[in-house]
Ligand SMILES: Nc1nc2c(ncn2[C@@H]2O[C@H](COP(=O)(O)OP(=O)(O)OP(=O)(O)O)[C@@H](O)[C@H]2O)c(=O)[nH]1
């Protein structure tokens with residue numbers, strides 16, 4: 001019966017965190033780093049899916065170092081063919097100790113040559129030993145095979161020989177890459193029979209120094225001779241110890257996950273709680289407001305209110321002249337919002353309203369205003385990007401520009417659909433209007449009274465009485481007084497109209513700015529903050545994946 005790998009929840013948690021981080025980093029962090037992280041998590045999934053009873057350890061090293069000979073020595077077989085002709089081994093071969101053959105595992109590793117051995121009293125039950133081709137082979141196929149398998153195995157035995165152990169190509173080109181894997185690695189100096197005991201001790205010391213310099217000081221170093229069998233038992237014991245813990249696979253995978261996390265950590269920055277500041281958002285809204293013509297519309301509201309207020313409350317004998325003046329709101333195509341044709345803006349229609357070609361104003365933003373918007377957008381993304389890597393900064397910039405093409409249409413639609421507060425009539429205007437017409441009626445009455453003489457005479461009636469007040473006939477008082485009062489009232493009320501106009505302009509400005517703010521939210525602030533949120537999640541996930 002096979003059991004699942006006794007893998008610590010640490011590995012599972014870290015792998016999950018790394019997968020999450022890689023997901024967030026996709027398209028932001030360098031592609032190769034994201035790929036490495038995802039490869040590591042995939043490897044965890046796949047390796048964990050296989051039998052946890054087996055530990056795969058590979059013999060790796062340069063050609064002629066004695067990998068195949070050690071394979072035979074450890075297994076007590078002649079399965080591998082050590083050769084004089086170099087390189088000899090071309091395909092990996094597996095020896096499996098125990099009663100079951102982990103075919104699924106070896107299929108995944110694509111190792112077709114497999115032999116099962118009885119573990120007997122060897123303590124090697126569960127070991128899958130691989131004889132690999134030479135890692136620095138002249139044959140490309142050998143190198144590819146080694147590179148592929150070295151990624152998949154649980155542990156490694158690096159076989160060196162006295163002639164080549166200090167070879168730079170070996171250390172800098174290959175071994176140093178495994179510095180993080182020192183605890184799942186044994187380093188074996190083979191062919192010890194070729195050196196005198198003193199030279200062997202010196203070589204071993206030298207090798208230790210070289211390994212330390214490459215961060216591999218934790219790796220165990222052994223000396224063996226496949227020819228004489230010297231040190232083979234000790235090597236077997238080390239291998240048996242690795243197999244016994246059954247933690248080798250988990251340890252190796254954990255290193256892979258950590259390496260993946262480290263690759264992405266170049267994009268870590270301590271400041272993960274980035275948000276667009278209120279100040280920046282305010283500046284953006286100001287630039288957008290300017291481009292959207294908020295001031296112009298607000299002015300038009302003021303003018304329009306004054307004209308209409310004048311017509312409504314002015315002296316009727318003069319106020320009709322105001323009707324001849326064009327309404328500035330209508331000139332901006334905002335006349336739909338004047339009394340009688342009420343259009344209400346809904347909060348979420350602002351962005352989509354851009355499709356509605358009927359809702360367009362005659363406002364056009366200038367090049368200067370457009371440049372101000374561009375600057376505000378750039379400042380905003382620059383503001384939240386310091387310390388971020390290029391990929392993330394670029395993603396934030398792109399988020400800030402995601403709606404740029406449609407921005408002016410969206411703003412225009414937002415202005416066109418904003419309720420400017422000009423539709424409702426102003427109460428006291430009506431009162432004044434009634435008063436004005438009343439006064440005019442009194443004046444007409446006075447005039448009629450004054451001119452009533454010929455009419456009453458014509459009809460043979462008694463002339464109307466003509467009471468006097470302060471030596472002047474009352475009808476004259478009525479006529480002159482009402483006219484003067486109407487004129488003066490119109491004059492007086494024009495100050496009130498001015499206040500109304502200013503109030504309405506201020507309210508319109510506020511309403512327009514709110515509409516512009518909604519566009520800024522939808523088109524810029526939400527996309528940018530979403531990207532920043534993504535970065536925060538990336539940092540949090542990566543922190544959980546890192547040691
Ligand atoms: N003296 C001595 N010779 C050894 C020892 N181990 C291996 N040899 C010889 O070294 C040569 C190469 O050995 P292999 O085991 O084929 O080496 P390898 O690392 O498998 O080589 P490739 O398959 O080409 O990568 C053979 O002639 C072996 O007999 C050893 O410990 N001492």
Ligand SMILES: [Mg+2]
Nearest residue numbers: 067068088089
């Ligand atoms: Mg070989």
